[in-house]
Amino acid sequence: MRKGWFLPIAAALGFSFLYAPIVSLVIFSFNESSLVTVWSGFSTKWYGELFSDPQLLGAAWLSLQIAALSASIALVLGTLAAIALVRFRRFRGRTLFAGMVSAPLVMPDVITGLSLLLLFVAMEGFLGWPQGRGMLTIVIAHATFCTAYVCVVVQSRLSDFDRSLEEAAMDLGASPVRTFFDITLPIIAPALVSGWLLGFTLSLDDLVIASFVSGPGSSTLPMVIFSKVRLGVSPDVNALASIIIGIVALGVLAATIIQLRSKPRDRQV
Amino acid sequence: MTATHDPTIPPPRRLKPWNAVEKGLARVGITGRMLVLIAPLIWLLVFFLVPLAVVFGISLANKQFGRPPYTPLLTSEEGTVQLTLHLNNYIRLFTDNLYVAAYLSSIRIAAIATIITLLVGYPMAYAIARAPDRWRNILLMLVVLPFFTSFLLRVYALTGFMRGNGVINQFLGLFGIEPIVMMQTDFAVYVGIVYTYLPFMILPLYTTLVKLDVSLFEASADLGARPIHTFLFVTLPLSLPGIIAGSMLVFIPAIGEFVIPSLLGGPETLMIGRVLWDEFFSATNWPRASAVAVAMLLVVVVPIMLLQRAQGAVVEK
Numbered sequence: 001m002r003k004g005w006f007l008p009i010a011a012a013l014g015f016s017f018l019y020a021p022i023v024s025l026v027i028f029s030f031n032e033s034s035l036v037t038v039w040s041g042f043s044t045k046w047y048g049e050l051f052s053d054p055q056l057l058g059a060a061w062l063s064l065q066i067a068a069l070s071a072s073i074a075l076v077l078g079t080l081a082a083i084a085l086v087r088f089r090r091f092r093g094r095t096l097f098a099g100m101v102s103a104p105l106v107m108p109d110v111i112t113g114l115s116l117l118l119l120f121v122a123m124e125g126f127l128g129w130p131q132g133r134g135m136l137t138i139v140i141a142h143a144t145f146c147t148a149y150v151c152v153v154v155q156s157r158l159s160d161f162d163r164s165l166e167e168a169a170m171d172l173g174a175s176p177v178r179t180f181f182d183i184t185l186p187i188i189a190p191a192l193v194s195g196w197l198l199g200f201t202l203s204l205d206d207l208v209i210a211s212f213v214s215g216p217g218s219s220t221l222p223m224v225i226f227s228k229v230r231l232g233v234s235p236d237v238n239a240l241a242s243i244i245i246g247i248v249a250l251g252v253l254a255a256t257i258i259q260l261r262s263k264p265r266d267r268q269v
Numbered sequence: 270m271t272a273t274h275d276p277t278i279p280p281p282r283r284l285k286p287w288n289a290v291e292k293g294l295a296r297v298g299i300t301g302r303m304l305v306l307i308a309p310l311i312w313l314l315v316f317f318l319v320p321l322a323v324v325f326g327i328s329l330a331n332k333q334f335g336r337p338p339y340t341p342l343l344t345s346e347e348g349t350v351q352l353t354l355h356l357n358n359y360i361r362l363f364t365d366n367l368y369v370a371a372y373l374s375s376i377r378i379a380a381i382a383t384i385i386t387l388l389v390g391y392p393m394a395y396a397i398a399r400a401p402d403r404w405r406n407i408l409l410m411l412v413v414l415p416f417f418t419s420f421l422l423r424v425y426a427l428t429g430f431m432r433g434n435g436v437i438n439q440f441l442g443l444f445g446i447e448p449i450v451m452m453q454t455d456f457a458v459y460v461g462i463v464y465t466y467l468p469f470m471i472l473p474l475y476t477t478l479v480k481l482d483v484s485l486f487e488a489s490a491d492l493g494a495r496p497i498h499t500f501l502f503v504t505l506p507l508s509l510p511g512i513i514a515g516s517m518l519v520f521i522p523a524i525g526e527f528v529i530p531s532l533l534g535g536p537e538t539l540m541i542g543r544v545l546w547d548e549f550f551s552a553t554n555w556p557r558a559s560a561v562a563v564a565m566l567l568v569v570v571v572p573i574m575l576l577q578r579a580q581g582a583v584v585e586k
Contacts, residue, residue, distance in 0.1 A: 007399065010392035011408075017389070018415050018467060021426035024436050028429065081309035088302055097306070099577075100313040106518065106573060108525020110542045111562045114549060115320035118327055118559065121337050144316045147309065176301050198417075205419045208527055212549070222421050229425050229532065238429075241422040248417050256410050 022245060029238035046239040056224060056240065063204055063221035066135060070142035071199035077143070078150025078195060079188075085151070086158040104148040113212030116141045120213060133215035141213045142206060146199030153198060157191035158184075194255045201248060321566070328559035329354040339556050358560035368544065368561065372568065375541040378455065378530075379523035382462035386470045386519050387512065389463060394474035394511075395504075398481075409475070416468040423465055424532050431457055431533075453535035461529040466522070470515040473583050477511030478504075510582035517576035521569050541565055 029047075033040035050056060081101050088094075104112065120130055120137050130136050165187070169179040185192075207222035214220065228234055330339040330353075344351050362368045397408045415423060430436045431451040438448040451457050481504065489499040505512075527542040534540070541561065549558040 007392055007396040011396035014389055014393040014467070015411060017464070018411075020436075021430040021464070022415065022418065022423065025422075025426040025429055077309045077312055080305050081313075084302070084306045084309070088306070091302065091306070093310075097310060097313075100317050101309070102577070103573065104317060106521045106569075106576065108522055108542060108565060108569065110525050110527055110545045111321075111324070111565060114545065114558055114562050115324045116316065118323045118555065119316070119320040122323055125337065140316060144312070147312070151309075201417050205421065207421050208546075222419070225421060225425075226528075229421075229428070237425065241419070241425065244422060245418050248419075249414060252410065252414050252417050256406070260406060 026242045029242040046235045059221045059224040067200045067203035070139045070203045073143035074146030074199045078147040081151045082154035104145040109208035113209040117212040134218040137213040142203040150195035153195040324559045330556045331355045332554045371539045371541045371544045374539045383520045386463045390470035394471045398478035457533040461533045466519040469518040473514040474511040477508045510579045513579035
């Protein structure tokens with residue numbers, strides 16, 4: 001059905017709304033002046049300043065470690081959860097399980113953060129573990145909500161692949177475990193890659209939950225950025241943002257290509 | 270029997286150890302299914318469900334000075350266990366105007382922003398669904414890309430855009446228009462929510478719209494319906510699951526939003542996520558913050574159920 005000029009124009013406006021602020025942020029990161037929005041000449045000095053800021057570098061390193069760890073934990077848990085939800089049609093507590101898997105997707109961050117902090121404090125009181133708060137507690141918190149995202153991604157892949165391949169393997173005598181590693185895993189591998197990447201970026205991005213469950217001396221990158229931004233616009237944050245946006249754009253591009261290559265007839269999101 | 274084996278396919282090997290392990294476990298009543306389920310189930314129980322219960326428990330405690338900064342619910346004294354529940358946090362929620370106003374204004378801001386997001390997102394989703402095949406994946410990637418880019422940094426990018434001497438006002442200045450005050454207003458909060466949550470609206474809408482049967486539109490047009498009528502009476506009702514799912518995906522997190530009101534909103538922009546944050550970090554009143562969280566959960570529980578049903582419909586069709 002043709003809708004004439006309305007749809008293309010609406011879409012073009014929508015996409016410019018999505019991208020204009022990001023593009024202007026990247027442009028102004030190369031601005032000479034410290035007045036972020038007045039152009040005074042090309043310069044890369046804010047990038048240089050970035051790499052001489054030990055607080056920022058330390059926070060970035062901590063955030064990368066946390067993101068890698070929590071994405072990996074979430075990958076295992078989310079994949080197992082997806083298998084359970086797709087393959088086990090009925091089991092006791094399925095509704096509860098499905099609810100617990102998907103609820104973190106929409107749970108407001110402040111509630112997730114507060115509830116986990118209170119849990120950690122209570123656990124420390126009763127069990128003596130975890131001692132204090134820091135990297136470990138942030139990893140646990142991030143792994144929990146990333147599990148939900150990994151599960152969604154893997155679930156969609158699992159539910160549209162040809163089960164006869166697995167049945168054939170089992171008919172030929174392979175055990176369920178061997179079937180999983182030899183047949184299922186290679187087929188869902190692209191979804192695992194994009195699930196891990198999704199978890200990684202979400203963890204890297206989280207401010208609210210990390211603020212609740214982190215302890216003294218374990219400020220993540222978003223926490224440092226937030227405290228800088230709260231004081232006003234600063235050009236080195238522009239530079240940092242441009243770097244992060246560049247890395248993420250490359251990552252998403254790579255993930256998209258992997259998914260398209262592996263699934264040429266793919267028509268789903 | 271003479272089996273003619275294709276030389277490229279290795280003959281099936283039975284993995285004996287695994288079979289033995291499985292049999293052994295089955296004998297004590299543990300099935301393979303349970304092994305798959307057990308890890309995510311325990312993790313989510315301990316780190317998702319139990320914490321919510323803990324929040325509820327502590328919302329019934331009182332603030333005290335010390336570590337932890339709340340009164341214990343259970344105290345034992347000379348062999349008697351005493352359960353002390355304080356309801357004053359909840360009473361405060363209903364009697365203190367700050368909380369009531371914050372809840373109402375969060376719901377209002379989230380609802381208005383959701384409607385704007387729908388109005389912006391629907392034509393975009395529709396355009397993508399009707400785009401030629403080879404364009405579709407690229408356009409979808411362009412929608413998803415900002416979602417992966419740091420949420421915090423996107424909100425920050427908006428501040429540079431809307432400030433008094435920001436990009437928009439400089440642009441308007443070229444035409445001799447006086448700068449408009451956008452930052453630190455409710456308007457900026459709406460823009461922030463629409464901007465950051467737009468992908469959540471577009472994706473479910475796209476998923477329902479792309480599955481619609483084109484012959485329905487043709488039939489409608491053949492029967493003499495004008496395009497606007499076809500849209501209102503065919504397309505719109507059929508895309509309802511997508512509309513509900515997308516709207517709830519925006520509305521629910523927007524209610525508890527903290528970053529957007531604190532970076533873009535003014536001091537009078539009251540939102541419940543911000544109130545909870547201040548209660549916890551500034552006033553260090555953990556029980557009060559917990560009560561605010563429990564009340565917030567009650568506000569989002571109906572939208573979450575709506576979302577679950579709509580998502581089922583989006584996926585099934």
